[in-house]
Amino acid sequence: MSDRFFLDTNIFVYCFDRTAPAKARRALQLIRTAVETRKGIVSYQVVQEFFNVALRRFTQPMAISDAEQYLSTVFRPLLAVHSSPALYGEALRLSAQFRFSWYDSLIVAAAIEGQCRILYSEDLQSGQRIGNLEIKNPFL
Secondary structure (H helix, E strand, C coil), X not given: CXXXXXXCHHHHXXXXXXXXXXXXXXXXXXXXXXXXXXXXXXXXXXXHHHHHHHHHCCCCCCCHXXXXXXXXXXXXXXXXXXXXXXXXXXXXXXXXXXXXXXXHHHHHHHHHHCCXXXXXXXXXXXXXXXXXXXXXXXXX
């Protein structure tokens, strides 16, 4: 069994949330562990969703130069799952079987494709198992 883990978009967003310091600390801890151990991964979807929020919805939007630096130092080492017809097919199957939203299905499918043991997400049911993958809410 792989000891890889997948980080959902909300982990990265909370890292910058000054209104939730406990969540920000936990998120930063997970991201540091992911980068330092090279056991954490993300998909292109996570990168896209994060930058959509960071560049447009943060109270003080992230500067492009800061976004480029974050892409280079944080996301590039973690980016392991690319979009593909197989990923979309698995996401459709998961959506039908578990009644996940389309975007949640893509996250779960990417974690499975990346052979992760844990998917850290606040958006799904903590403790739920899908095959060898366990969903965990890191903020509980």
